[in-house]
Amino acid sequence: QTVVVDDGAPLADVLDPNSVVAELGKMKGAGGDSEKGVIDGYTGLSAYAKMSPGDLQRNKASIGSDLLFAFNDSTLRDDARLTLMTVAMLIDRNPGMFCWVEGHTDLFGGDAFNESLSLKRGEAVKDWLVGALQLDPRFIIVRPFGRTAPIVTVGDRDEQAPNRRVDIKMRKTLPEDSGEAPPKVLVKPG
Numbered sequence: 620q621t622v623v624v625d626d627g628a629p630l631a632d633v634l635d636p637n638s639v640v641a642e643l644g645k646m647k648g649a650g651g652d653s654e655k656g657v658i659d660g661y662t663g664l665s666a667y668a669k670m671s672p673g674d675l676q677r678n679k680a681s682i683g684s685d686l687l688f689a690f691n692d693s694t695l696r697d698d699a700r701l702t703l704m705t706v707a708m709l710i711d712r713n714p715g716m717f718c719w720v721e722g723h724t725d726l727f728g729g730d731a732f733n734e735s736l737s738l739k740r741g742e743a744v745k746d747w748l749v750g751a752l753q754l755d756p757r758f759i760i761v762r763p764f765g766r767t768a769p770i771v772t773v774g775d776r777d778e779q780a781p782n783r784r785v786d787i788k789m790r791k792t793l794p795e796d797s798g799e800a801p802p803k804v805l806v807k808p809g
Contacts, residue, residue: 658770658781664702667787668709672716675709675789682706684723684740684783690776691728693739695747703744706787707752710759713789720744721762721786725779726769734765744785762794 658681662670667680687699695703710718722737741761749756770781 658784661786664705664787667789668705668712672713672789672791675713675716676791679786679788682785682787683780684785685780687744687785688740691736693736693743695743700747700751703747706744707748707754709787709789710748710754716758716789716791717793718759719762719786719788719790719794720759721764721788723764723768723782723784723786724766725776725782726766726772727776727779728766730765730767734763737765738763740785760794762796 660679661681662678664680664682667675667678670678682702686702687695689696706718710716720741722739722741724733724737728736738761741763745756745759745761748754748759766782769779770784771779
């Protein structure tokens with residue numbers, strides 16, 4: 620009987636992350652490439668992931684919370700990984716930039732419940748990125764907004780779906796309200 624032992628070579632040497640996400644995206648329709656339905660003032664996540672650091676600073680992307688979580692829940696759906704892989708590649712391609720993960724809810728329920736829910740959802744995204752992909756947690760900043768920054772101010776649960784979102788912003792600095800000092804980053808010339 621022959622035993623084969625995996626030498627532990629990095630998976631990235633075998634698989635190109637871009638092609639993996641593209642192939643997975645084909646199974647889920649447009650895979651986030653469609654700009655149809657993108658909220659005004661936002662960039663689609665796939666387009667955002669391809670921007671230069673300067674353009675990233677001036678733009679933001681949004682992920683509908685209903686894509687990542689069940690209603691009023693903070694446990695990631697199994698199929699949320701495809702979307703979060705795009706966020707992970709965005710972070711990996713921009714070392715030294717901070718990923719602001721901003722949680723938002725609809726206008727139903729009280730302020731305390733919605734702020735807590737948006738915090739738990741943001742932390743679930745960060746925990747997955749850190750735990751599953753070993754990204755540096757110092758560069759992923761969770762910011763809970765609850766129901767304080769709605770896009771739609773009236774309507775029923777379906778009409779307020781755009782309010783339930785996780786905004787992704789890549790920035791060169793920490794948010795002013797984070798209270799954290801930036802980690803020291805070794806910069807190599809050239």
